[in-house]
Amino acid sequence: MKTIKLIPYDEDPVLDTNTLMAALGITKKEANDILWDLFEKEYIDLIPVLDEEKLNLLKPRD
Template identity: 70%
Template sequence: MMKMKLIAFAQEPILDTESLMAGLGISRKEANDLLWDLFEKEYIDLIPVLNEEKIKPFLANE
């Protein structure tokens, strides 16, 4: 029996400036313009996602 490696599956695709730049091969300005256009047409909501790993050092200092 042949072993197969599972492909990682993201539950929610990431749609941000960096992913658009990498996926479409466009500049940062073009990616941001595309995101704002999608927001203005109400296709996406531009609510940032909190990265808990990045805030852990700040929480430890409290």
């Protein structure tokens, strides 16, 4: 019987220069060009979204 390798499941996938370089085997410039193209077409937003739970952990407690 032939076995297959399962693709690892990631709950919060990251789309950045490093993941594109690793997944596609491309240069840093090519990865950045892809990200800028997606940003200009408004498919992605390059500004990170704040995680409110993590932000609350950073706030000083009274």
